[in-house]
Amino acid sequence: GAGVSQSPRYKVTKRGQDVALRCDPISGHVSLYWYRQALGQGPEFLTYFNYEAQQDKSGLPNDRFSAERPEGSISTLTIQRTEQRDSAMYRCASSISGTSGYNEQFFGPGTRLTVL
Amino acid sequence: GQQVMQIPQYQHVQEGEDFTTYCNSSTTLSNIQWYKQRPGGHPVFLIQLVKSGEVKKQKRLTFQFGEAKKNSSLHITATQTTDVGTYFCAVRNTGGFKTIFGAGTRLFVKA
Numbered sequence: 377g378a379g380v381s382q383s384p385r386y387k388v389t390k391r392g393q394d395v396a397l398r399c400d401p402i403s404g405h406v407s408l409y410w411y412r413q414a415l416g417q418g419p420e421f422l423t424y425f426n427y428e429a430q431q432d433k434s435g436l437p438n439d440r441f442s443a444e445r446p447e448g449s450i451s452t453l454t455i456q457r458t459e460q461r462d463s464a465m466y467r468c469a470s471s472i473s474g475t476s477g478y479n480e481q482f483f484g485p486g487t488r489l490t491v492l
Numbered sequence: 493g494q495q496v497m498q499i500p501q502y503q504h505v506q507e508g509e510d511f512t513t514y515c516n517s518s519t520t521l522s523n524i525q526w527y528k529q530r531p532g533g534h535p536v537f538l539i540q541l542v543k544s545g546e547v548k549k550q551k552r553l554t555f556q557f558g559e560a561k562k563n564s565s566l567h568i569t570a571t572q573t574t575d576v577g578t579y580f581c582a583v584r585n586t587g588g589f590k591t592i593f594g595a596g597t598r599l600f601v602k603a
Contacts, residue, residue, distance in 0.1 A: 409591065418498075418580050418593030419535065432589050467534065479584075480525075481591070483534040 378402070380484035382468050388490045389458055397453045397487045399468030407471040407479060410443055410453050412464045413486070419467055425451060458491045465489075494519065494585040498594030506602050511568040513597035515581035522584060524564045526555060529596070530577040538566075538579075571601050 381400040389395050401408050406427055411419035421435040427448040436442070440458075445451040455462055465488050469481040497516045505511050515524065523542045527535040539548055541557035541564060548555045552575075554567045568575055578596040585592065 407589070409589075411593075416596075416598075418582075418596050421590050421592060424589040424591075426589070434590060469535075479589075479591075480537045480540065481527075481535075482537070485534055 380468055380470055380482050382466075382484040382487050384487060385485060386488045386490075388492065390492050391458060391460060393458055394454065394456045395458055395489065397455075397466050397489070399451045399453070399470075399484060401449065401451070401468070401470030402472075402482055403449075404472065405470035405482075406448075406473045407481075408445055408451050409469045409471075409481060410451070411467045411469065413467055414464050419469075419483075422453070455489075458489075460491045463489055463491045494583060494590075494592050496581055496583050496592060496594045498581055498597055500597055501595065502598050502600070504600045504602065505571050507573060508570050511571050511575070511599055512565055513579050513581075513599075514563065514565050515594050516563045517583060519562070519586070521561050522586065524557060525582040526564075526566050527580045527582060527593075528577050529580065533577075535580060535593075568599075571599070573601050573603050575599060576601050 383398045408425040410422040413419045423443045424432040425445040440456045443453045465486045467486045469483045471479040471481045525540045526538040529535045539555050545559045546557040552569045556565045578598045580596045581594045
């Protein structure tokens with residue numbers, strides 16, 4: 377079956393522009409995570425959704441970052457007024473359930489964001 | 493907040509040698525996961541450990557969870573070039589869903 381997909385795979389934007397990154401999780405997966413991964417580092421947690429509810433957004437760096445998952449499936453991570461320090465790989469992951477204690481996460485290929 | 497320390501940062505081995513990476517936490521963990529990320533790829537789940545002192549094996553990979561549930565290790569016996577990549581441990585903050593990844597151990601295998 378299809379895995380987690382993300383689009384676009386690459387995004388180059390100018391400083392000050394807004395960007396929207398999309399994540400399409402595995403069908404039926406309840407939990408959805410967004411991460412940011414710098415080169416040579418582990419994924420850094422940004423936010424978590426259980427169905428459509430954003431249950432943890434403690435990792436969002438500032439108020440320029442927001443995320444939604446309105447119908448409990450596809451999710452969008454939006455960065456407003458991008459800055460060069462926002463350049464990174466943004467990864468989405470989904471898991472079948474976050475409440476059972478077992479949450480094998482399936483990662484998407486990521487969106488490489490470059491802010492000029 | 494929750495943190496995990498992972499060592500070493502890098503490891504170069506000759507093919508056939510063994511490899512071990514360690515993950516340490518200052519607090520007791522409910523569980524710990526291990527992921528592998530190939531160069532240019534995305535993290536792929538390997539295993540989750542839950543019980544104190546648990547040991548699990550997957551072919552040449554052996555995973556251990558410490559008795560105090562504060563540390564874990566991944567050991568690869570007789571490395572192969574296909575083992576190349578970065579190995580991450582990941583833990584959840586207590587009572588929540590935030591997942592914290594270690595910095596990873598990057599494994600280089602020379603044929």
